Amino acid sequence: MTLARKSPLALRAAKILIDGLQPLAEGLGSEAASFSECFGTEDHNEGIQAFLEKREPKFRGR
Numbered sequence: 604m605t606l607a608r609k610s611p612l613a614l615r616a617a618k619i620l621i622d623g624l625q626p627l628a629e630g631l632g633s634e635a636a637s638f639s640e641c642f643g644t645e646d647h648n649e650g651i652q653a654f655l656e657k658r659e660p661k662f663r664g665r
Contacts, residue, residue, distance in 0.1 A: 608659070608660075609662070610646040610650065610660075610662040610664070611664035612641055612644055612646050612662075612664055612665075613641050613646070616637040616638075616641060619637070620633055620637060645665040646660075646662045646664065646665060649662060649663070650662070
């Protein structure tokens with residue numbers, strides 16, 4: 604699967620974390636915060652629903 608098919612919110616968070624390049628302990632804290640921000644979004648719910656329905660997700664970046 605290509606990156607273009609992934610959630611724009613999750614990709615944006617990953618890019619910010621990669622560009623931020625922090626020491627391990629600090630980076631893990633930032634990753635945990637970004638992960639929790641992605642929970643509860645429409646994209647998260649769509650990803651779960653698509654998985655359960657065995658179909659490709661349609662992410663909107665919300």
